[in-house]
Amino acid sequence: MKKIYHCDFLNHGLHFTPDCFRCCCAPQHGLTLYLKDVAREDAFKVFQKERQITIENTKNGSPHPDCLGCIYLKEYDLDDETLSSEILEKIHKPPLIDYIIINHFKHCDCNCIYCSQGVYLKKVSEPQKSDYYDLLPIIKDFYAENLVDEKNLTVEFQGGSIAMLDEFEALTDIFLEHNAHKIMFYTNGLKYMPSIVKASHQTNCMVICSVDAGTPETFKKLKPAGDFDTVMENLAKYSKYCLKENPITTGYTDINAKYILIQGINDSPDELESFLTAAAKAGVNMVQLDMDFRKVMINKGVHYDIPKHYYELFDLFREKTAELGLYGFIWEYIEGILAKGYFE
Numbered sequence: 001m002k003k004i005y006h007c008d009f010l011n012h013g014l015h016f017t018p019d020c021f022r023c024c025c026a027p028q029h030g031l032t033l034y035l036k037d038v039a040r041e042d043a044f045k046v047f048q049k050e051r052q053i054t055i056e057n058t059k060n061g062s063p064h065p066d067c068l069g070c071i072y073l074k075e076y077d078l079d080d081e082t083l084s085s086e087i088l089e090k091i092h093k094p095p096l097i098d099y100i101i102i103n104h105f106k107h108c109d110c111n112c113i114y115c116s117q118g119v120y121l122k123k124v125s126e127p128q129k130s131d132y133y134d135l136l137p138i139i140k141d142f143y144a145e146n147l148v149d150e151k152n153l154t155v156e157f158q159g160g161s162i163a164m165l166d167e168f169e170a171l172t173d174i175f176l177e178h179n180a181h182k183i184m185f186y187t188n189g190l191k192y193m194p195s196i197v198k199a200s201h202q203t204n205c206m207v208i209c210s211v212d213a214g215t216p217e218t219f220k221k222l223k224p225a226g227d228f229d230t231v232m233e234n235l236a237k238y239s240k241y242c243l244k245e246n247p248i249t250t251g252y253t254d255i256n257a258k259y260i261l262i263q264g265i266n267d268s269p270d271e272l273e274s275f276l277t278a279a280a281k282a283g284v285n286m287v288q289l290d291m292d293f294r295k296v297m298i299n300k301g302v303h304y305d306i307p308k309h310y311y312e313l314f315d316l317f318r319e320k321t322a323e324l325g326l327y328g329f330i331w332e333y334i335e336g337i338l339a340k341g342y343f344e
């Protein structure tokens with residue numbers, strides 16, 4: 001038996017956070033380069049070298065210790081004759097980057113009360129450089145060294161608020177110049193960004209906007225800045241320019257209005273129904289229902305029962321989206337939590 005290991009994200013992913021570069025999006029954080037341990041100008045080279053070594057070791061049967069036990073690390077037996085050609089191809093594919101998560105900036109113009117990033121965020125009202133490092137030169141290095149699978153690249157802008165990142169436009173442009181396959185923009189929707197529209201006219205895009213309310217009053221309880229009507233107007237503009245008036249016919253764009261259930265604030269049928277009606281009116285093609293994960297993030301391992309009325313809200317979401325002709329998206333792990341009845 002010749003044991004080998006493979007992880008898609010280790011081979012093809014990059015995650016830029018304030019204090020490190022990672023090849024991982026999972027809680028294990030296998031292969032992490034902490035930026036405090038290297039000079040900034042050497043970071044790209046050191047990281048790339050470690051990345052190569054780790055990928056080789058993993059392929060040769062010795063995964064990174066932090067990866068052991070991770071659900072994304074797959075073990076295969078090379079002597080197994082039933083191993084599919086698809087898997088073999090995947091294992092031997094050159095480890096070019098095809099997934100980038102951008103999370104190195106924590107400036108925000110909103111600071112929603114439930115935000116999982118809350119403690120890291122810094123409230124500002126004008127675009128700023130990241131407090132941690134500029135990403136553009138690093139992305140340029142990855143392209144210059146031909147380390148990116150350009151046409152298959154997916155990029156996720158997380159954050160912080162992209163509207164408050166001064167290199168946001170330049171970063172979007174470099175991905176577009178290199179014909180990225182897809183760009184995902186997380187936004188609070190307070191500020192309309194023409195760069196998003198430009199991107200949607202050149203490649204596949206998804207705009208994920210956490211609205212979380214169906215009325216101006218509830219919006220105010222959750223968000224210390226901006227207002228419900230402006231966010232819905234901006235979503236209507238994205239829907240118009242990215243969906244209806246989009247000159248490319250080969251790509252696909254989703255304008256996703258999202259609603260996180262926050263107990264005691266927006267978890268009523270009337271509020272959720274108003275949100276869905278407003279989203280349909282704005283012309284979005286996708287809505288998403290999610291749950292607040294603060295409790296489980298803070299108190300790891302503690303068991304929380306799903307409130308009974310959440311089941312009615314999820315049913316309402318399914319019924320109402322079908323009625324309005326909207327694509328109603330629920331993460332698979334949320335469906336799993338609903339089936340179990342608790343999360344921890």
Ligand SMILES: C[S@@+](CC[C@H](N)C(=O)[O-])C[C@H]1O[C@@H](n2cnc3c(N)ncnc32)[C@H](O)[C@@H]1O
Nearest residue numbers: 114115116159160161186187188210292293294
């Ligand atoms: C941290 S935000 C940053 C991007 C941007 N500022 C925004 O508002 O979308 C990224 C995503 O995390 C989600 N998120 C933040 N806090 C959460 C929580 N407590 N539970 C579930 N999702 C959360 C938001 O809805 C958003 O879609």
